[in-house]
Amino acid sequence: MRHIISLLMENEAGALSRVAGLFSARGYNIESLTVAVTEDPTLSRMTIVTTGSDDVIEQIIKQLNKLIDVVKVLDLNDGKHIERELMLVKVKATGVYKDEMKRMCDIFRGRIIDVADNSYTIELTGSCSKLDAFIEAIDRSAILETVRTGASGIGRGDRILKV
Amino acid sequence: MDSSAHSATDSHTKSMTGADIVINCLNEEKVKFVFGYPGGAVLHIYDALYKQNGFKHILVRHEQAAVHAADAYSRATGDVGVALVTSGPGATNAVTGIATAYMDSIPLVVISGQVPVPAIGMDAFQEVDMVGITRPCVKHNFLVKHVKDIAPTIKKAFFIAKTGRPGPVVVDIPKDITAHIADFIYPKTVEMRSYSPILKGHSGQIKKAVKLLLGAKRPMIYTGGGLVLGNGSAELVRLAKALNFPVTNTLMGLGGYPATDKQFVGMLGMHGSYEANMAMQHCDVLLAVGARFDDRVIGNPKHFSGQKRTIIHIDVDPSSISKRVKVDVPIVGDVQSVLADMVEILAQEENKTTDTADWWDQINEWRGVQSLDYTYSDTVIKPQYVVQKLWEVTNGEAYVTSDVGQHQMWAAQYYKFDKPRRWINSGGLGTMGVGLPYAMGCQFADKHAQVACITGEGSIQMNIQELSTCAQYGLPIKVILLNNRYLGMVRQWQEFFYENRYSESYMDSLPDFVKLAESYGHIGMQITNPADVEGALKEAFARKDKFVFMDFLTDQAENVFPMVENGKGLSEMVLSPLSGSRLKGEQ
Incomplete structure (x- = not known):
């Protein structure tokens, strides 16, 4: 598990x-x-x-x-706990991809943080499975580069890890 | 580097070099012996050492032997062993010794020199990442980067080494640091928020354990190296006597319970006695003390767990509990303290009668197999016979060290240890070559004691250079070489599992050990006739002031029995032909 x-x-x-x-x-x-x-x-x-x-x-x-x-x-x-991971994805932003990537980014509540002539860089946070889902959802051949931070986690409410 | 609070020893501090601080720290720790070997990176420390007379430095011939000797000194005395080596090859030579101590949980502080701080990472002459190399085989390690950190770091190193589950700690000190000047303030205490071993066992668990023991029909007490290291033997004997339960010791635990006592059923494990292994397998309540159910002890864990029994496990290290075998009543704590609590609770119990008569009948029937019996010969020396005679000649009181292999098992099986800290061997890592430096460590621990190193011709040659150290310090060690001209245990496995293909297990071109010993000024003896064994041993041990190297030419074909083959269950032992013939009914 x-x-x-x-x-x-x-x-x-x-x-x-x-x-x-x-x-x-x-x-x-x-x-x-x-x-x-x-x-x-x-x-x-x-x-x-x-x-x-x-x-x-x-x-x-x-x-x-x-x-x-x-x-x-x-x-x-x-x-109970919360898990978050940050991912930066550089995707093609040419032709049909230009609108497609903007739309997918919005659906997943990501942000486009860099725009270049032929590419967008999208910032996305969420659980690992959400980030996986984004990768699954977009056209694999449009992905130029991905970088993920790995998950950070924290307990909910009064669950506190402190010295 | 240090966030914890330290209180100073005194208010009038003294400025000195880092090297002097190192020496002063060791003296503050009341270290008696430092085993070491000088070199470039530790020259400042050696110069400071030259000018002090608190502890004695023992110059070995190889850094591996320095660590082994410090390790044995610790095993024999219970104090922290100390070794001092230089950077680079000095440090890497020490690694086998450190790993050996780590596997057997021996408290050591190993100080290694390092290249000067500005040279670290520059691939400097004799540079090696000691902290990196030793990380997987130390309890903890430190690289000291400021002269003011030397004293608090060494204080912590000793504290970490000897508390909780003990282990080796490496302190790597760059050369320039040992020349820098600082005030010497030795902390009185150590407080670490990240490290606080549990000592007192949970009282509810202890009460539960005592109830279970009292209700047992087929009880068994199984103790390991942790009982010896935790100085819990006296408490265990009290508990076992009060309950009249059978006791077995692991290879590391020998001497934890007196071997000549009638409740002792012998060592268990791969080469354990028939009665110990059968009782371990068939008991209904098992009390495990400072032992870890390792592969050489219980064989196949599935087979072991196939038999239902309730397990109580006392250990200072929580990670040793339920690691290979599920435990029903875990008790984390210092074995001495937990056992003392158990004895006390037991004393308060109103009904202390246990019903174990049938179980003892069964155990005595297993004993009847006499699994350690061997066929004596009057033409060729049997190695078991030599160990039996050694036990007699030394009245069972010697410090016995061994190397690794068949001779180690025979030493463990036939020398009956009645006291803890007398049997010194590498149980965990199984390091060939420890025997002679271990004997050195024991002899320094107790200069008047009889010290015997039971070894083989393979193992002894792995640290044979220490014959020179023994000469320098006049150590009256007795080497008992069981010389069968084979790497015996390898040969035995090749006979059993590789259809007698004795691949590279014959030791050709052996030296003349008698002449070799004599060349160092020692006494050398070769014994070839069984009738001469006892006389030769008596003669050797009568030479109280001399190192005697006894080369016993033993039976080349002798095997170690009983044997639980790899992957087999504890009760699936192979017995010697002699004992096997006595076996009636089921195993």
């Missing part, structure tokens, strides 16, 4: 590679991994999207907790 794991870790050199190394050494999947500093500059927050059986997920959480730099770990799937 797909799980979104959030963690807070010391904002120190090498902390990211400890997490990435743990996943590769123990053969766990990483669908996406994002990390950035929090409002507290000594802490980084990481969101890892992974898949695995319940036993594997339990081990992943335990192994992450074991890393000395990791302060807190939360499996967002244990409760």
